Structures are given as structure tokens and as C-alpha cells.
Amino acid sequence: MSEITPGQNPSGPEATEILELGGDSATKSRKPLIIGAAAVVGVAALATAGTLTAVALSNAGGSPAEAFPASTLAYAEIDLTEAKDALPTLRKLPSIEKELGLEEGEDPREALFADACDDLDFAKDIEPWIGYKAAVGAVPADAEPVLAFALQVTDESDAEAGLPKLAECGGSESAWSVGDGWALIAETEDDLAVIEKAVAAGTLAEDAGFEKWTGDVGGTGFITAYAAKELPDAIAEAAENGAFDKAEGDFAENPMGGIAPLPDPAALAETIRSATKDFGGAAFTVRAEENAFELEAASSMGEQAESMEAGTLAGTLPKDTTAVIAANPAEGWLTTGLAGSGAGDQLDQMLGMAPGDLEKLLGDSFAIAAGEIDLSAPDSLDIGIKLDGADSADVEKFVEGLTAGFGAEGIVSVDSEGEVTSVGIGDYGKELLADGGLAETDKFKNAVPNAEDASGVVYVDFDGLDELVTAEAPEVADDIEALGQLGFSAYQDGDTSRALARITVD
Incomplete structure (x- = not known):
């Protein structure tokens, strides 16, 4: 980033937090989610919902991938400039049209921030600097990957003035930098420093793997996601370090959880590595066209x-x-898919036939x-x-x-x-x-x-x-x-x- 504007709201409480599955939220430790999380999620929802016919859109500013390092493990972006055909198509579905509630010509970004808080004025504090593109990415760090968000910035000085107001409105703690047409937002100053150091070595937009896989799905649509070839190993490492222990606890709280308990961390990590040993990367994109939506995916x-x-x-x-x-299906598809789950035995009891025999029967x-x-x-x-x-x-x-x-x-x-x-x-x-x-x-x-x-x-x-x-x-x-x-x-x-x-x- 050419310009850096670190920002925090140390006095504010955590207003935007990572969602937790199940249980009493008051009894669980929570991590503050960086400012911009609501923006990215909201823009993602509005990308398929917002009308773009009355706003001047431009592809200027490139891709949010320019704000992330080449080492990014997982990435998803939203581009409202590519969603011009989404709303007319969705409005043909009566319940969705009613749910959206957007008026013709309404700026979807204003709808996103309208009810953020009483002290935030979209026209004054947000509109002068925010663009139509956003992204979220997971970047490797020493202990575990860190999350970051990028928002397109059309005026950097206005963004420097508007981001603190947005942070104060949300009451969240975060750190950000503004430069080169993007606001890069992380949870802490340390996380931001890790990401910026990695960006200096090369951006995701220039990465050969990112270019290959997004190119294989025809370029970016209004929603695009990418998984680097290193992602499965990072997930396996997280499993080994007990990252999914809490998830297993949530399974136990769920009356359906006992059906598929998680294996021990080492076994889960080994399963992940074995299943993805030949994984070479992946991407998908969602496009809106007249009277249709299309999702294209590619992986290795x-x-x-x-x-x-x-x-x-x-x-x-x-x-x-x-x-x-x-x-x-490939040979052994059912046997492999049911291995170790107990479902093969249930199939045998119901049909009197082992998975391999059923594969043969189906031809x-x-x-x-x-x-x-x-x-x-x-x-x-x-x-x-x-x-x-x-x-x-x-x-x-x-x-x-x-x-x-x-x-x-x-x-x-x-x-x-x-x-x-x-x-x-x-x-x-x-x-x-x-x-x-x-x-x-x-x-x-x-x-x-x-x-x-x-x-x-x-x-x-x-x-x-x-x-x-x-x-x-x-x-x-x-x-x-x-x-x-x-x-x-x-x-x-x-x-x-x-x-x-x-x-x-x-």
C-alpha cells in the first residue's frame, strides 16, 4: 500500500463479531470481527439484489485481489459492476422481489448502511469514497491464518475520514490502511502488518495460480472465489492443532450431532491430506445474465x-x-465414499447388498x-x-x-x-x-x-x-x-x- 492510515476505536465495545454455532453466546469467548465484515456480507447479498440501473458503474480500479498477497489461501470477492442483470431476473420471482424491498434506482450500498447507526450519514460519510467491489481473504501467518477485508476506495482522503466514523458507528476495534484504490482492513495492527509485508512480495492478482484458476472459469463474475493449492494442508494443520474441537462440542449439543462425530484431530488431519493429496487449486464464479444465473467451477x-x-x-x-x-461414477465410488462411516453396514442391512455389489449392479x-x-x-x-x-x-x-x-x-x-x-x-x-x-x-x-x-x-x-x-x-x-x-x-x-x-x- 502506498499510503497507510492505521485506525482503531479502543474505547468502543465489540459490535460486530464472528458468528458462533449453537450454545449460549454469553458463555463463549468471542473474537472481534474486523470492520467491513458487515459490509462485505451485505454487499454480497445485495450483489444479487441491488439495482444498478440508476448508478454509474465502472470497472476502473481492477480487482480486490490487488490488495491481497500472493500467499492468500482462500479468497472471495463481490463485484457489483458485474451484477447488472441480476435484479431484473430476480424480480421475476415474487417472494424474492418482496423480500428485497429495493426501489428502482436505489443504490444498494445505501440500503446496506442506512440503518447502521443514527450518527452515520451515508451520503456524507460513506458514499464519497466507497466503490462497488469488496473481498475477503485468509492469509497465512505464524500461528493460524488471519482474515482481512478489502473495500474499493474511489477517494482515499475521504476514505481516511470515513473509516474512523464507520468504526465508531460499529463500535469495533480494527486496523486498516488506505492506498492504491483499496482499504485493507484487518482485526489487529499485527495482522495488518503481516498482510502488508506479504503484499510487498507480490499480490494475489499477479499470482500464477490465481490467474490460472479464475481464468479457467472465464474470469470473475459478480461473485468469485478461489482456493490455493496450499489450502487443504492449512486446514489439516488447523485440525491437528485442535481448531475443530469446538465444532465437535457443538455437534454434541446438537441432537443430530451423534450421527457423525468428528474423528480425533490427528486422524482428521490425515483424512484431509489423503483426500486432497493431488489438489492443485480451484475457483468458481457466479454470473448473472438475462433470465439466467450461471455458476462455473474448476479444480484439480x-x-x-x-x-x-x-x-x-x-x-x-x-x-x-x-x-x-x-x-x-469412478470405480469404487460408493465403497470409498462410505468407508469408515458405518453407512455401508446400514446399506447392507437395508438392501442385503454391500456397497461394492451395488456399484456393480448399477453398471x-x-x-x-x-x-x-x-x-x-x-x-x-x-x-x-x-x-x-x-x-x-x-x-x-x-x-x-x-x-x-x-x-x-x-x-x-x-x-x-x-x-x-x-x-x-x-x-x-x-x-x-x-x-x-x-x-x-x-x-x-x-x-x-x-x-x-x-x-x-x-x-x-x-x-x-x-x-x-x-x-x-x-x-x-x-x-x-x-x-x-x-x-x-x-x-x-x-x-x-x-x-x-x-x-x-x-
């Missing part, structure tokens, strides 16, 4: 086998498919589908599963045993043709065997544009849920009616795992 977990059968299989479902989950890829929902004919539910590469005889034997155990013989049918096997209620299984042409519909292509490359697909056509939701959950019927389709695809590109999620609004 080492070389993976390329596969695209799941997306292709999902595309062969009937055109009136309402929902589908399709996957072409190379599968698609669980729900067809058109007709409430006038509740006895003819279109629900089934389409399997590619499964042994149809084994599937039929399993289904017969399962339905007999539930007294449901004759309700579920098993059909096969070549390498494809289908299981469905009534005649729906036969319908699943054919190529139903879902991949050729505009809805599916718009929601899942990468289906042909995908090893995992989720698709929901909300148009097919209107009648059901109106009957069962009328309070959200208007919102469901306004939604179009939800699509998600996961696919492999060399050693890079990619994912794309889209939700459209009619």
Missing part, C-alpha cells in the same frame, strides 16, 4: 479418467422428463428419472432408472427380492435391450428403453449445455412441477411457476475437473 484433484456416458444417457430420456440425476452409468407428473392419475407415477452396462438378470433378481420384501410385487418392472436395462413403475420402464430425445429439446440444451461431455448431470424442469407445487406448497407456487429449468453438469478436461450449473427464469 489429479489425473482422472475421462467419461461422458452419463450426459449422453440422460439425453436419451423422454422429452417430458421433469427431473433426472445421472452419473458415470457403467445410470440415470434416475421422473417423468411428467399427473396428479389426476396418482397410481401411474412415471419414476424409474435407466442403466447402461448393467447385468439385466442381476437387476431383475434384485428388484424381485426387494419388491417382495415390501409386498409390492408386480408394481415395478424390469426391461432390457442390448446393454441398456430399465427399472420403472408400471410401463414407464419400457418408455425409458427407447431414445426419448430429451437432448434435442431447447430446455435441456439451455440448462445443460455440456451434457455430451458430462460424467454427472442434474436436470429439473420446473414447468413440470407447477401442478404439484400448487397443490402441495401453494406458498411458493408463484416462484416455481416463474422458474424455467435447473441444470448441472460435471466433466473432466485432462487433470481439470469442471462443473457448470445454470438456472433459468421464464
Whole structure:
């Protein structure tokens, strides 16, 4: 930073604090959260909510990553200049429009600070210097990573005058520096010094890993997050040092906590390191476009086998498919995922089948589908599963045993043709065997544009849920009616795992 303005409010109480999970807050030690936490969280919420049509926005000032060091472990930024299409789309959802309560042309930043305190005047104390970008980052330090916030500054002298007023209003203790178009805010003077020293050695914006992963997701959107390759090891080290002991105590206070108690710190650290040994970094970004929101993610977990059968299989479902989950999982996916949890034994008790046997039964890829929902004919539910590469005889034997155990013989049918096997209620299984042409519909292509490359697909056509939701959950019927389709695809590109999620609004 070219200019430094340290600031504290030593007389003020801690007004903004780190949120704690469960328990009586009065009995727990609390750490003061640096000034700007509310600003970042609030701006993040308003990024998808605030109207930007009546304010002059500019991309000037670059990225908040300029204010963080290249060693930053985790980072998330919000950029309101990229959210111009968010509000018109969200306003098509009646309950969200009502919840937002923003008037046309209202500055979302003013809504954020309007009720901060009686002595704070947004037009006088905040508006002259605050920009439209903010970020939070975790920076490595001697004992444990430290948090910092960055706010875009359009006038440094006004920011130097406004930050103490904001601190006094919040009653929080913090330290900050202003320079190069950013206010960098930390919890203590020592934390700020650690971060500034690291920044002098290079910024996150210039870091090769940050550039690679944010570039792999198409650049920054209105929300962007980044995880450095060193993050898993930092989390494992924190686990070894007992950072999650308190979390386990909260699990114990929760009546559901006993279901999944945390392992001892050393075992947890080893699990984290083993699961992420090939992790090379990750990023995701959220973009708003006309009538749609899109999340794109990229990460590296080492070389993976390329596969695209799941997306292709999902595309062969009937055109009136309402929902589908399709996957072409890696070998041992269920056995590995359930290892050590006890869930494998529960699965064996329920189905009489070990996880490895169920993996084999499902074949190379599968698609669980729900067809058109007709409430006038509740006895003819279109629900089934389409399997590619499964042994149809084994599937039929399993289904017969399962339905007999539930007294449901004759309700579920098993059909096969070549390498494809289908299981469905009534005649729906036969319908699943054919190529139903879902991949050729505009809805599916718009929601899942990468289906042909995908090893995992989720698709929901909300148009097919209107009648059901109106009957069962009328309070959200208007919102469901306004939604179009939800699509998600996961696919492999060399050693890079990619994912794309889209939700459209009619």
C-alpha cells in the first residue's frame, strides 16, 4: 500500500463479531470481527439484489485481489459492476422481489448502511469514497491464518475520514490502511502488518495460480472465489492443532450431532491430506445474465479418467422428463465414499447388498428419472432408472427380492435391450428403453449445455412441477411457476475437473 492510515476505536465495545454455532453466546469467548465484515456480507447479498440501473458503474480500479498477497489461501470477492442483470431476473420471482424491498434506482450500498447507526450519514460519510467491489481473504501467518477485508476506495482522503466514523458507528476495534484504490482492513495492527509485508512480495492478482484458476472459469463474475493449492494442508494443520474441537462440542449439543462425530484431530488431519493429496487449486464464479444465473467451477484433484456416458444417457430420456440425476461414477465410488462411516453396514442391512455389489449392479452409468407428473392419475407415477452396462438378470433378481420384501410385487418392472436395462413403475420402464430425445429439446440444451461431455448431470424442469407445487406448497407456487429449468453438469478436461450449473427464469 502506498499510503497507510492505521485506525482503531479502543474505547468502543465489540459490535460486530464472528458468528458462533449453537450454545449460549454469553458463555463463549468471542473474537472481534474486523470492520467491513458487515459490509462485505451485505454487499454480497445485495450483489444479487441491488439495482444498478440508476448508478454509474465502472470497472476502473481492477480487482480486490490487488490488495491481497500472493500467499492468500482462500479468497472471495463481490463485484457489483458485474451484477447488472441480476435484479431484473430476480424480480421475476415474487417472494424474492418482496423480500428485497429495493426501489428502482436505489443504490444498494445505501440500503446496506442506512440503518447502521443514527450518527452515520451515508451520503456524507460513506458514499464519497466507497466503490462497488469488496473481498475477503485468509492469509497465512505464524500461528493460524488471519482474515482481512478489502473495500474499493474511489477517494482515499475521504476514505481516511470515513473509516474512523464507520468504526465508531460499529463500535469495533480494527486496523486498516488506505492506498492504491483499496482499504485493507484487518482485526489487529499485527495482522495488518503481516498482510502488508506479504503484499510487498507480490499480490494475489499477479499470482500464477490465481490467474490460472479464475481464468479457467472465464474470469470473475459478480461473485468469485478461489482456493490455493496450499489450502487443504492449512486446514489439516488447523485440525491437528485442535481448531475443530469446538465444532465437535457443538455437534454434541446438537441432537443430530451423534450421527457423525468428528474423528480425533490427528486422524482428521490425515483424512484431509489423503483426500486432497493431488489438489492443485480451484475457483468458481457466479454470473448473472438475462433470465439466467450461471455458476462455473474448476479444480484439480489429479489425473482422472475421462467419461461422458452419463450426459449422453440422460439425453436419451423422454422429452417430458421433469427431473433426472445421472452419473458415470469412478470405480469404487460408493465403497470409498462410505468407508469408515458405518453407512455401508446400514446399506447392507437395508438392501442385503454391500456397497461394492451395488456399484456393480448399477453398471457403467445410470440415470434416475421422473417423468411428467399427473396428479389426476396418482397410481401411474412415471419414476424409474435407466442403466447402461448393467447385468439385466442381476437387476431383475434384485428388484424381485426387494419388491417382495415390501409386498409390492408386480408394481415395478424390469426391461432390457442390448446393454441398456430399465427399472420403472408400471410401463414407464419400457418408455425409458427407447431414445426419448430429451437432448434435442431447447430446455435441456439451455440448462445443460455440456451434457455430451458430462460424467454427472442434474436436470429439473420446473414447468413440470407447477401442478404439484400448487397443490402441495401453494406458498411458493408463484416462484416455481416463474422458474424455467435447473441444470448441472460435471466433466473432466485432462487433470481439470469442471462443473457448470445454470438456472433459468421464464
